[in-house]
Amino acid sequence: MAAQKEGGASGSRANRIAATGRAAATPPARTAKQYREAAASRHRAKPDSDPNPLRQGLRLERVPDPGAFVLFGATGDLAHRKVIPAIYQLWRTNLLPAEFSLVAVARRPYTNESFAAEIRTSLEKYSRVQPIDEASWSELAKRIVYQQLDFGDDAGFDRLCQKLDELDTTCGTNGNRLFYLATQPSQVTEIVRQIGRVGLDHETRGGGWRRVVIEKPFGRDFESARHLNHEVSKVLRESQVYRIDHYLGKETVRNLLVFRFGNGIFEPVWNRSFIDHVQITVAESLGVESRGAFYEETGASRDILQNHLLQLMTLVAMEPPTSFHADALRDEKVQVLRAISTPNLESVRSNVIRGQYGSGWVEGEPTAGYRQEPEVDPESETETYVAGFFSIDDWRWSGVPFYLRAGKRLPKRATEIAIQFKDVPLRLFRESSGDPAPNVLAMRIQPDEGIMLRFAAKVPGLGLDVRTVNMDFAYDTSFVVDSPDAYETLILDALLGDASLFTRADEVEAAWSVVTPIIDAWADMPAPDFPNYASGSWGPEAADELLERDGRRWRRI
Amino acid sequence: MGPLPVAHSVAEIEGQLGTLWAHAAVARADAAKAEAVLMAAQAEAAARAAAALAAARDTSDIGGHHVAARTSVLNLVVVAGDEPAARHCAETIAATAGHHPSRSLILSEVDERGPAGLEARVEALSLSLAPDDGRPETGAETISVTAHGETGRHLASIIVPLLVHDLPVALWWPSDPPFGSHRSERLLPLADLLIVDGSSWSGDGLDRLAQLAALAGERRMVVADWALLRQARWREALASVYDPPDLRPHLGAVRRIQVEYSAAEPGDSSGQTNVVRPLSHVAWLASRLGMTVVEPIQRNDDGSRTATLRQADHAVEVVLSPGQSKLGAGSTIRVEITSQLRGAVVVGSVAAGDRTVEVSIQHNGRERVRRSFAAPRLTEVELLGRAIEGSSPDPVAVDALAMGLALLRSPSGGVR
Numbered sequence: 001m002a003a004q005k006e007g008g009a010s011g012s013r014a015n016r017i018a019a020t021g022r023a024a025a026t027p028p029a030r031t032a033k034q035y036r037e038a039a040a041s042r043h044r045a046k047p048d049s050d051p052n053p054l055r056q057g058l059r060l061e062r063v064p065d066p067g068a069f070v071l072f073g074a075t076g077d078l079a080h081r082k083v084i085p086a087i088y089q090l091w092r093t094n095l096l097p098a099e100f101s102l103v104a105v106a107r108r109p110y111t112n113e114s115f116a117a118e119i120r121t122s123l124e125k126y127s128r129v130q131p132i133d134e135a136s137w138s139e140l141a142k143r144i145v146y147q148q149l150d151f152g153d154d155a156g157f158d159r160l161c162q163k164l165d166e167l168d169t170t171c172g173t174n175g176n177r178l179f180y181l182a183t184q185p186s187q188v189t190e191i192v193r194q195i196g197r198v199g200l201d202h203e204t205r206g207g208g209w210r211r212v213v214i215e216k217p218f219g220r221d222f223e224s225a226r227h228l229n230h231e232v233s234k235v236l237r238e239s240q241v242y243r244i245d246h247y248l249g250k251e252t253v254r255n256l257l258v259f260r261f262g263n264g265i266f267e268p269v270w271n272r273s274f275i276d277h278v279q280i281t282v283a284e285s286l287g288v289e290s291r292g293a294f295y296e297e298t299g300a301s302r303d304i305l306q307n308h309l310l311q312l313m314t315l316v317a318m319e320p321p322t323s324f325h326a327d328a329l330r331d332e333k334v335q336v337l338r339a340i341s342t343p344n345l346e347s348v349r350s351n352v353i354r355g356q357y358g359s360g361w362v363e364g365e366p367t368a369g370y371r372q373e374p375e376v377d378p379e380s381e382t383e384t385y386v387a388g389f390f391s392i393d394d395w396r397w398s399g400v401p402f403y404l405r406a407g408k409r410l411p412k413r414a415t416e417i418a419i420q421f422k423d424v425p426l427r428l429f430r431e432s433s434g435d436p437a438p439n440v441l442a443m444r445i446q447p448d449e450g451i452m453l454r455f456a457a458k459v460p461g462l463g464l465d466v467r468t469v470n471m472d473f474a475y476d477t478s479f480v481v482d483s484p485d486a487y488e489t490l491i492l493d494a495l496l497g498d499a500s501l502f503t504r505a506d507e508v509e510a511a512w513s514v515v516t517p518i519i520d521a522w523a524d525m526p527a528p529d530f531p532n533y534a535s536g537s538w539g540p541e542a543a544d545e546l547l548e549r550d551g552r553r554w555r556r557i
Numbered sequence: 558m559g560p561l562p563v564a565h566s567v568a569e570i571e572g573q574l575g576t577l578w579a580h581a582a583v584a585r586a587d588a589a590k591a592e593a594v595l596m597a598a599q600a601e602a603a604a605r606a607a608a609a610l611a612a613a614r615d616t617s618d619i620g621g622h623h624v625a626a627r628t629s630v631l632n633l634v635v636v637a638g639d640e641p642a643a644r645h646c647a648e649t650i651a652a653t654a655g656h657h658p659s660r661s662l663i664l665s666e667v668d669e670r671g672p673a674g675l676e677a678r679v680e681a682l683s684l685s686l687a688p689d690d691g692r693p694e695t696g697a698e699t700i701s702v703t704a705h706g707e708t709g710r711h712l713a714s715i716i717v718p719l720l721v722h723d724l725p726v727a728l729w730w731p732s733d734p735p736f737g738s739h740r741s742e743r744l745l746p747l748a749d750l751l752i753v754d755g756s757s758w759s760g761d762g763l764d765r766l767a768q769l770a771a772l773a774g775e776r777r778m779v780v781a782d783w784a785l786l787r788q789a790r791w792r793e794a795l796a797s798v799y800d801p802p803d804l805r806p807h808l809g810a811v812r813r814i815q816v817e818y819s820a821a822e823p824g825d826s827s828g829q830t831n832v833v834r835p836l837s838h839v840a841w842l843a844s845r846l847g848m849t850v851v852e853p854i855q856r857n858d859d860g861s862r863t864a865t866l867r868q869a870d871h872a873v874e875v876v877l878s879p880g881q882s883k884l885g886a887g888s889t890i891r892v893e894i895t896s897q898l899r900g901a902v903v904v905g906s907v908a909a910g911d912r913t914v915e916v917s918i919q920h921n922g923r924e925r926v927r928r929s930f931a932a933p934r935l936t937e938v939e940l941l942g943r944a945i946e947g948s949s950p951d952p953v954a955v956d957a958l959a960m961g962l963a964l965l966r967s968p969s970g971g972v973r
Binding site: 050052053054055056057058059063065066091092093094097098099129133135136139172 | 789792793794795796797799800801802805808842845846847913914926928929930931932951952953954
């Protein structure tokens with residue numbers, strides 16, 4: 001049997017997923033009102049049109065306006081682990097204005113002081129910079145206000161409204177409010193409705209922007225996402241909504257855009273004429289940890305494929321935007337999602353693989369299988385691994401397979417995008433002992449962020465041996481500056497009114513229109529014999545076969 | 558492989574560089590073989606294979622590490638002066654090399670009147686990104702050259718053949734650069750980037766600052782002055798004073814800029830405290846706020862220095878006042894900006910410690926904001942790193958340097 005190579009297959013199978021079911025999943029055309037709103041959002045005035053000349057050349061040429069950061073779900077895990085440490089870090093490095101207030105909203109009873117004390121404890125555990133800087137913390141603590149509130153309580157929201165008005169006077173927050181919904185997804189609609197009911201969504205001309213940050217998941221299928229968007233749009237204009245997926249705030253994801261559109265040499269070869277296929281991997285060595293109940297409801301397709309994997313795919317495949325403004329970027333991403341062939345039952349059966357981990361060994365430690373994890377059904381059919389073959393039906397990518405995979409309890413934590421270029425048309429070095437492998441451009445997103453280019457080189461000596469070598473660029477060898485945490489980046493962007501790295505309603509729906517047919521098809525067919533891969537392996541054998549039938553194989557990461 | 562012998566010519570240096578990296582390549586091949594063993598091994602044999610890999614690594618000779626790539630992103634030429642300074646620079650470069658692997662040429666001189674000659678030592682720096690995790694490392698090289706006698710006056714002839722072609726050249730002159738001398742005329746044209754530390758210059762440093770500013774203007778040379786780089790945290794803090802929209806208009810109504818600095822002696826009576834940093838604050842502010850010089854800087858009997866600027870239709874008083882503090886001589890103690898607009902007087906004040914910066918804003922005599930934030934003083938390693946990263950002209954620095962020159966010009970047009 002001929003040795004398998006990573007490249008070499010024709011692109012003729014790229015359109016294996018039949019384009020059926022598109023009409024049902026395609027979002028409805030926008031109404032005239034929605035178009036007007038979109039145009040208005042593109043042309044809306046900058047929040048602060050008078051730049052500070054002393055900021056030229058500094059880290060930020062514009063800083064957030066005075067404002068209140070209203071954190072719903074302030075006592076929850078996400079708030080304590082991610083959101084509040086990010087705010088503290090922005091505060092301690094002087095990236096938030098002095099006229100700032102953190103209004104923590106949750107059901108449990110706290111005073112301002114007792115909540116600040118609890119935050120302080122969390123920061124000692126979760127802040128990426130230790131020890132906690134006392135002077136900075138004491139200043140921030142003064143700006144923390146706790147508001148006990150049941151999200152269904154009308155009177156409670158009236159009190160919140162009053163409190164925010166008071167802060168405009170006492171703290172100089174100037175009518176600007178960012179509402180951050182770090183809550184259960186099921187509570188989003190109610191909170192947004194209440195915000196609308198008390199008029200907290202109303203922006204005013206003399207200052208007073210209102211923005212709402214919504215955490216993923218944005219729905220659990222196409223219909224629920226569309227419903228959620230519809231409910232949100234009853235209260236808020238799309239330009240006020242910031243759907244956060246922390247993955248998009250990662251430095252290397254952002255750099256992907258710079259890499260593609262800031263370097264002239266790659267774009268000419270970034271198409272079906274030169275690229276054989278693309279592999280995108282999001283591998284985790286962890287299991288579901290304490291999130292068994294959550295994971296039972298989501299699985300890898302909802303947790304990773306619908307957002308992280310498809311987001312990375314859009315960034316790789318999108319056309320150059322006309323500018324780096326939020327809507328220009330997001331328009332191009334949506335175009336990619338809409339060009340992905342929509343799966344049907346048959347294409348899901350042959351092109352999408354699901355897996356569930358059994359027991360095994362990871363990083364030298366024995367690990368339990370998924371069905372033995374806490375809060376997991378012992379006969380669960382939830383997938384912890386998904387791999388799929390997708391194609392993009394447009395002029396740039398037609399015939400180029402995109403292989404996507406994500407899984408838990410894989411041998412290592414690694415996220416990578418690999419662009420495999422086509423093989424050379426003629427092998428000139430026949431006497432060489434080994435064929436050089438095709439060129440690969442790999443972008444590592446985590447860990448060890450960097451970019452690698454694989455190419456052939458002659459082995460020094462009298463013969464003409466050709467070997468494959470790697471040219472490796474690692475971020476931490478070129479930049480002294482620490483990368484910020486993704487939440488710091490995204491919260492700062494939301495405060496600055498930059499929505500480039502947030503997901504738009506149509507983008508969410510377009511992504512669900514790719515994934516929902518897969519989930520629906522799985523519901524209609526018997527599950528594989530789970531568990532079908534051992535913890536510490538690279539997933540089920542069927543995932544390897546998915547590429548092997550095309551004469552390719554997954555990259556060894 | 559033991560330490561390489563001392564080289565006495567450029568040809569010997571080049572020969573040693575070849576020997577050094579050929580040896581690293583052998584070590585690399587050994588390590589690669591062992592890695593192949595590791596990959597082929599079954600799980601139960603992994604520990605044994607890992608031990609084989611470790612053993613193979615032990616046979617490599619750049620610090621016992623597995624060197625995967627020889628890397629350079631620039632040529633870094635250091636005119637260190639004497640040998641102790643050269644050692645200090647070498648330590649700083651070694652700490653920076655992980656981020657900025659470079660071919661470093663560190664030049665020092667001894668025995669100016671003795672016989673001509675050179676002694677050179679070639680070293681490889683093994684750059685571990687994450688020590689002991691088994692990941693491949695990159696390597697860079699340092700060439701330390703001590704020039705004797707007449708050779709010291711012809712450093713360019715040593716430097717040029719040892720530069721890695723096609724890479725930018727940064728010239729780091731850590732002591733007093735002799736601008737205008739035969740030596741600087743030979744060395745400066747080699748450089749794409751000049752790295753200096755204006756705050757370490759002898760005397761008050763202002764003559765040399767004027768020379769540097771004139772040179773940068775005439776030759777359009779990219780200059781990274783640590784004195785200015787150190788002020789990044791001050792600039793952030795001063796900018797933050799005017800971030801509130803209602804205070805922004807005050808930037809067009811500045812009446813007074815006062816910089817208090819730490820004097821080497823009470824009242825800076827001899828005038829020998831280096832005041833490059835205090836002056837740089839003023840130059841940056843004036844250049845950003847559209848000011849012009851009416852009266853250049855002059856020293857007064859009480860040890861202070863004053864100047865008069867103009868912003869739009871009003872004068873701006875500038876005062877550099879010596880003070881006493883535990884900070885090193887020439888360090889800034891406080892920067893204070895006073896503005897007056899429609900009857901409102903705003904005083905923005907910034908002071909800095911080792912790890913924090915404190916900002917306060919007084920509005921008509923009442924404290925509006927007092928805030929401290931984390932902004933540690935930059936180390937020499939960080940300063941060198943930032944200087945290297947800033948290899949393209951920074952318009953803010955260019956403007957500040959030009960304003961510095963304007964502040965130092967005498968009324969007759971000459972420089973001080």
